Amino acid sequence: MSYVLLAIPFFFLLIGLELIAEKVRGTQYYRVNDAINSLSAGVLSRVTGLVHKLIPFTIYALVYEHIALFSLPEAAWVWVFAFVFYDFCYYWNHRLGHEMNILWAAHVVHHSSEEYNLTTALRQSSSSLFSWVFYLPMAVLGIDPVVMISVGSLNLIYQFWVHTRHIPKLGWLEWILVTPSNHRVHHAQNQIYIDRNYGGVFIVWDRLFGSFQEELDEEPPLFGIRKALHSWNPLWANVHVYHQLARDCWHARRWQDKLLVWFKRTGWRPADVEARFPLPKADLSRFKKYDPPLSTSAKWYCLIQHGLTIVIALMLLLSGNQLSGWQPWAIMLFVMFSSVSLGALMDNRESAFWLELGKNLLVLMGAILSALPAWLAALLISGTLISMVMLWFVRMVNPLPAVE
Structure with missing residues (x-):
């Protein structure tokens, strides 16, 4: 079963506590427009998930029923193994979500906030089309669909609390778990922090596969994405990269490039399209948050x-x-x-x-x-x-x- 719905009251309780910390410490990590936009994206993700997540679950169940190599018992060690293996699959899902155009188009909504607080954790995609593929190895190994859904929801719930700027580095835990510090790195657009720290629960995958970066005192994170959204429309946040890829696909002269534009590394564009329709380059030295005045x-x-x-x-x-x-x-x-x-x-x-x-x-x-x-x-x-x-x-x- 999924525990996410049960966790929603605790999410809002922690957001309330963070707002109190914001008031006491005099920080400015929240803006009404940004927080509402994050929450709107989260609500859309949950309600649209009722429709488009049924098919991936059905495919997982079919693979488990007909292709599973092992019949695992109902034992505690199976749940522990499933939890750890899910996070391993999540790491590669997350990493490819940053390194391939079509996967980034779905994941980008989570990074579109220029703030970093607990509402940012709820800014989830409504258009994730392929992430389920990364978890099929769990079905092949014989992990029951119910167990997969359960550990997946626990993984997602864990990730909520690390979206805060109020918790400093946590000593030796920084070597094992994803913490607020190393996840702040993941959400930053500074050059040194780009495409780092993909783990959901365990940071050891990043340390093993060369994608770890420590948060540096001399390099405060700048949150957001290089091609800033400049909109509070949560639907546009979900589709704007798809829109750009579709435009590049349409304008590309070579049929090969029309296909490659979807699957090449994030940011890749056909040379002829780049020449005819250049996109402005981000200048972080002039970075300014999108914040239209609101009475x-x-x-x-x-x-x-x-x-x-x-x-x-x-x-x-x-x-x-x-x-x-x-x-x-x-x-x-x-x-x-x-x-x-x-x-x-x-x-x-x-x-x-x-x-x-x-x-x-x-x-x-x-x-x-x-x-x-x-x-x-x-x-x-x-x-x-x-x-x-x-x-x-x-x-x-x-x-x-x-x-x-």
């Missing part, structure tokens, strides 16, 4: 609306089996629409007002027309009307410059 009322509106979106997403995740055929899709599309709409508002786009108005009208219509309990319908209607008043206040009292 206080707009920040509060975004926080409240995102909180409601999280509640709706949790309803889908926790009661998906009780919903009819079209209802999960409707909720998933609403979560996607809401995330894009809030992203537009945080980007100061003129279209954001109309997107948010449309979203609120959808909720209002759904509450009136759906066969909901009276108390829930009343709650949704009253909450939506309040949201529309807040939206109008944000629009009229605190106008922001459009960047369409």
